[in-house]
Amino acid sequence: MWLVVVSVPLLPALLMVSSRFRVKVSTLCHQAAAWALRLLRGKVCVRSTHAFVFSNCTHGKADSVMETFELYADTNPSLCISPPTGEAVAEVVRRVSPYQVLEFGMHCGYSSVLLLRLLPPAGRLITVELDPLTAELGEEVILVAGFKHTQFQVLTSSSADAIPTLRPFLEPGERTSEGLDLVLMDHDPQQYLSDLLALEREALLRPSGCSVLLIHRNQRAEDVRGILDQIRTRADRYCIKSELQCMTELFYRKGNTRTDR
Numbered sequence: 424m425w426l427v428v429v430s431v432p433l434l435p436a437l438l439m440v441s442s443r444f445r446v447k448v449s450t451l452c453h454q455a456a457a458w459a460l461r462l463l464r465g466k467v468c469v470r471s472t473h474a475f476v477f478s479n480c481t482h483g484k485a486d487s488v489m490e491t492f493e494l495y496a497d498t499n500p501s502l503c504i505s506p507p508t509g510e511a512v513a514e515v516v517r518r519v520s521p522y523q524v525l526e527f528g529m530h531c532g533y534s535s536v537l538l539l540r541l542l543p544p545a546g547r548l549i550t551v552e553l554d555p556l557t558a559e560l561g562e563e564v565i566l567v568a569g570f571k572h573t574q575f576q577v578l579t580s581s582s583a584d585a586i587p588t589l590r591p592f593l594e595p596g597e598r599t600s601e602g603l604d605l606v607l608m609d610h611d612p613q614q615y616l617s618d619l620l621a622l623e624r625e626a627l628l629r630p631s632g633c634s635v636l637l638i639h640r641n642q643r644a645e646d647v648r649g650i651l652d653q654i655r656t657r658a659d660r661y662c663i664k665s666e667l668q669c670m671t672e673l674f675y676r677k678g679n680t681r682t683d684r
């Protein structure tokens with residue numbers, strides 16, 4: 424009986440705490456469900472994109488693989504970068520003429536094939552993909568496009584875990600021994616800045632000049648804005664070379680004296 428007497432005055436507070444707790448639990452459940460749904464949709468998208476490209480492209484022809492990707496994206500949801508974004512990336516690759524390229528985020532292999540077809544015969548692509556299924560199917564697409572394992576390396580890992588292990592994958596040579604010529608970031612935008620600084624700490628960016636491409640996907644433009652603010656405080660190393668709706672190009676160089684654009 425005494426418990427009832429003591430509990431009655433506390434009942435409003437108990438109900439309030441319970442209500443707030445339910446709201447937090449409900450929010451966490453909704454967030455977990457949304458994440459699981461995105462993951463499921465992503466895997467379905469990767470599988471369906473791979474199946475279409477594999478069945479409809481001309482094997483051994485990189486141009487045919489690219490065209491089949493774009494044909495699929497015309498009528499189906501796709502995780503691949505859009506053709507305009509792909510052309511923006513291609514313009515940078517043609518201008519930079521990189522030998523050693525790092526890609527974060529595979530997305531079915533479209534951007535990997537795009538990069539490889541523009542690299543010189545001695546060039547090499549290292550692509551890092553967190554999801555094992557995406558990495559496996561993306562690698563198969565690269566091979567279907569006609570490229571050899573000597574031209575690329577797929578690492579199934581988070582970007583943070585992969586970066587400290589990248590040095591052995593850099594091929595020795597007159598240019599490549601200095602580091603990466605080009606980095607394409609199309610993974611988690613929350614990782615863009617930390618991964619960029621980690622690449623710098625590991626001395627993986629070519630000190631005489633390395634272009635870094637940040638891909639914008641939907642809401643990512645706002646995320647990238649914070650990165651650019653940080654970049655502007657490092658004018659001795661970085662400058663913002665160009666800002667497009669779909670992509671931002673940064674330029675890294677030790678002792679950089681260039682200004683934005």
